[in-house]
Amino acid sequence: MIRYEEATKRYGAGPPALDRLSLEVPAGETCVLVGPSGGGKTTALKLVNRLVEPTSGRVLIEGRDVASTDPVTLRRGIGYVIQQVGLFPHLDVAANVATVPRLLGWDRRRIDARVDELLDLVGLEPATYRRRRPEELSGGQRQRVGVARALAADPPVLLMDEPFGAVDPVTRARLQDEFIALQRRLRRTVLLVTHDIDEALRLGDRLAVLAAGGRLEQYGTPAEVLARPATPFVADFVGAGRTLRRLDLLSAADALAPAGSAPAAGGDGPAVAAGATLADVMTALLTTEGPSVRVVDADAVLGVVTIDSIRAALRRGTGPQPDAAVDGEAGVT
Amino acid sequence: MALALLVSVPPAVGLGVAAARRPRLAALAVGTAGVIFTIPSLALYALLVAPLGLGTTPAVAALALYSVLPVLRNTVVGLRAVPAEAVEAARGMGMTEAQALWRVRLPLALPVVVGGVRVAAVTAVGVATVAALVAAGGLGDSIFAGLRADDPTEVLAATLLIAGLALTVDGGLALVERLLRRGPGRSGRPGQSERRRRR
Numbered sequence: 001m002i003r004y005e006e007a008t009k010r011y012g013a014g015p016p017a018l019d020r021l022s023l024e025v026p027a028g029e030t031c032v033l034v035g036p037s038g039g040g041k042t043t044a045l046k047l048v049n050r051l052v053e054p055t056s057g058r059v060l061i062e063g064r065d066v067a068s069t070d071p072v073t074l075r076r077g078i079g080y081v082i083q084q085v086g087l088f089p090h091l092d093v094a095a096n097v098a099t100v101p102r103l104l105g106w107d108r109r110r111i112d113a114r115v116d117e118l119l120d121l122v123g124l125e126p127a128t129y130r131r132r133r134p135e136e137l138s139g140g141q142r143q144r145v146g147v148a149r150a151l152a153a154d155p156p157v158l159l160m161d162e163p164f165g166a167v168d169p170v171t172r173a174r175l176q177d178e179f180i181a182l183q184r185r186l187r188r189t190v191l192l193v194t195h196d197i198d199e200a201l202r203l204g205d206r207l208a209v210l211a212a213g214g215r216l217e218q219y220g221t222p223a224e225v226l227a228r229p230a231t232p233f234v235a236d237f238v239g240a241g242r243t244l245r246r247l248d249l250l251s252a253a254d255a256l257a258p259a260g261s262a263p264a265a266g267g268d269g270p271a272v273a274a275g276a277t278l279a280d281v282m283t284a285l286l287t288t289e290g291p292s293v294r295v296v297d298a299d300a301v302l303g304v305v306t307i308d309s310i311r312a313a314l315r316r317g318t319g320p321q322p323d324a325a326v327d328g329e330a331g332v333t
Numbered sequence: 334m335a336l337a338l339l340v341s342v343p344p345a346v347g348l349g350v351a352a353a354r355r356p357r358l359a360a361l362a363v364g365t366a367g368v369i370f371t372i373p374s375l376a377l378y379a380l381l382v383a384p385l386g387l388g389t390t391p392a393v394a395a396l397a398l399y400s401v402l403p404v405l406r407n408t409v410v411g412l413r414a415v416p417a418e419a420v421e422a423a424r425g426m427g428m429t430e431a432q433a434l435w436r437v438r439l440p441l442a443l444p445v446v447v448g449g450v451r452v453a454a455v456t457a458v459g460v461a462t463v464a465a466l467v468a469a470g471g472l473g474d475s476i477f478a479g480l481r482a483d484d485p486t487e488v489l490a491a492t493l494l495i496a497g498l499a500l501t502v503d504g505g506l507a508l509v510e511r512l513l514r515r516g517p518g519r520s521g522r523p524g525q526s527e528r529r530r531r532r
Contacts, residue, residue: 051425076427086422090440100426149426159425 001027002048002157002189006057009043009214017043018214020057025206027062027156028187032204034194035237040214041193042083045159048191049075061157076100079150079158079188084166085142087134093119093145094130100153118148123178140171147179151186160192164199176202197238201226201245209234223249227314246314247278252295255281255313256303269293274302278313281305337396337457342450345401349408349446350434359409366402374399374460378467392464392471399460400453407449411442444513451506458499472498 002025009018018040025031033041046052047059050071059066066074087096094115101111116126122144134142143164150158163179164172176199183190194200200207201222209217209225211233218230226246229235238245253274269290272281274297284293285307292304345366352359372380374395381391415438423433439446465473472491479487 049425051421072427072429074427075425080422080425082418082422082425084418086416086418086425088419088422088437088441089416090437103427103432 001025001060001062002031002191003060003063004044004047004057005060007044007047007054007059008056009040009047009052010055015213016040016055018047018054019216021210021214021216022057023208023216023219025189025191027189029205030183030190030192030203031206031208032192032194032200033208033210034197034200034204035210035217036212037195038212039210041195041210042161043214044208044210045161045191045193048157048159049078049080076103076153077155077157079153079155081146081150081158081160081163083162085134085146087142087145087149089134091133092130093124093132093134093137096134096145097149097152099149104153114152115148118151121151121182122148124148138171139167140175143167143171143175144178147182151188156189158188158190160190162193162195165194172199179203198245201249209237211237243314244279247282247310250278250313252276252278252281252293252305253297253302254278255305255310256295257292257306257309269304271296271301272305273297278305278310282310285310337393337461338400338450338454340393341397341400341453342404345404345449346408346446348401349405350412350439352405353409353412363402363406363409366405369398370402374463375466378463382467387467391467392461395464396457396460399456400450403449403452403456404446405449407445407452408442411445411449412438414445415441444510447506447510447513451503451510454502454506455499458495458502462495 004021004023007018007021008016010016021040021044023031033044035041043052047054048061048066050066053067061078088099094112097115097118098111101114106114115130119126119129124141124144129137129141129145134145137145143166147163150160164175167175180203192203194203204222206219206221207225208219211217217237218225218234220228220230223246225234226238226242226249229238229242235242251274252272255278269292270284270288271294272284274295276295281293281295285305292306294304295302348362352362369377377395377398378391381394385391385394419437419441420433423437428436461471462473462476465471465477472495475491476488476495479485479491
């Protein structure tokens with residue numbers, strides 16, 4: 001668990017880089033710090049491993065103020081994936097991944113075994129890649145090595161600063177998928193910085209939206225941020241396409257027409273799985289003649305979805321205040 | 334000559350390390366070493382003979398003084414050229430400043446440092462020749478003896494030997510430099526991107 005308490009960082013006079021940030025990232029979750037440049041995202045990240053010291057306030061890991069731990073010891077216990085990856089160009093892949101275990105004084109056999117395990121984990125065949133040097137790798141492979149290196153000593157906390165920033169969009173999407181799969185298995189407490197709202201929505205269990213001047217505008221799940229932007233800044237940052245994005249976050253089962261209503265009785269049209277996203281359902285609706293699609297789970301028909309039931313699902317949002325969501329949307333477009 | 338380099342390289346590198354992150358110290362140190370480097374060798378010997386007497390001592394001292402500039406300057410330049418993200422990664426993963434220096438910054442700067450040693454070594458061969466004037470011996474003696482005896486063969490032979498020595502030293506260190514650029518313990522050739530970056 002990572003907890004910020006009123007953490008502020010000032011560089012000289014002028015507006016602070018980070019302004020009284022308070023938030024808590026539960027253990028095992030991915031929190032994405034997102035916002036335009038100048039929002040203090042990287043500053044916030046670096047407060048955790050003390051590459052930056054707060055002007056006031058504090059940061060706690062597992063309830064312990066990071067300021068009370070020696071920075072070198074602290075950093076060896078925190079995985080760190082930096083911008084531009086920062087692999088050591090004079091060392092091969094294996095030596096790069098082994099950096100922290102070597103600092104911790106592991107014996108050679110244990111390090112070798114761990115390096116192979118990690119390369120497997122990030123999808124790089126150890127026999128092929130161990131002895132390669134960073135300049136012999138593609139951008140995507142370098143990112144993978146960077147992640148493997150950060151995970152080497154099995155840290156419970158992982159800091160990632162624009163980890164997928166330096167690669168082309170196709171590779172980026174694949175790395176994001178891999179990250180999601182990896183995190184589902186490993187359940188680390190991850191703090192990830194990005195300026196890309198789409199990446200934030202995909203990867204984050206929670207988003208912290210930071211505005212210029214280091215102000216936290218909103219902290220919530222992707223669904224909450226999309227359904228109810230807390231401020232005009234957030235609504236603007238999330239963008240006019242957020243209704244479409246919400247369709248990706250809701251499933252067919254969330255939008256069933258009420259049982260007993262007229263369309264529910266109809267029961268024909270194409271079938272979609274209960275776990276399909278509402279975006280998939282919309283696609284099915286748009287390409288069928290009828291007014292509804294059937295939602296099936298295995299062989300059982302759970303019900304039907306219509307345009308009206310999707311509207312209702314969007315209005316329900318992810319909790320109370322359904323009207324606020326609709327008003328917010330109107331304000332943006 | 335080798336002794337002079339042995340004496341001068343470690344402090345020059347040390348000074349370079351200290352100066353790499355201190356622009357004012359770097360300017361002062363490189364400037365001072367630069368002034369020394371421009372003193373003609375005869376004049377420097379003359380200055381050194383007064384406190385040190387004749388013989389090998391002033392010769393070694395002069396060579397060491399001349400070596401400081403190229404080694405110091407290349408150390409500063411080499412360290413400053415180390416990619417910032419590699420240094421940040423080193424710190425961020427929990428290396429102490431000393432570990433970051435020995436495991437990341439110096440290894441990455443080493444080819445450039447060796448380039449400086451190479452310049453120093455070649456300079457030293459030339460300057461060492463003149464050291465015959467302060468009774469330090471060496472091949473320079475043969476040249477001066479040949480000149481006095483009006484024996485062009487001896488002068489030519491000694492000159493060729495000295496030139497050969499300089500070329501050998503230069504070539505040997507160039508090889509070391511190339512191997513270092515390629516990286517220790519690896520047989521692969523450097524990739525395009527790396528060559529471009531380090532140039």
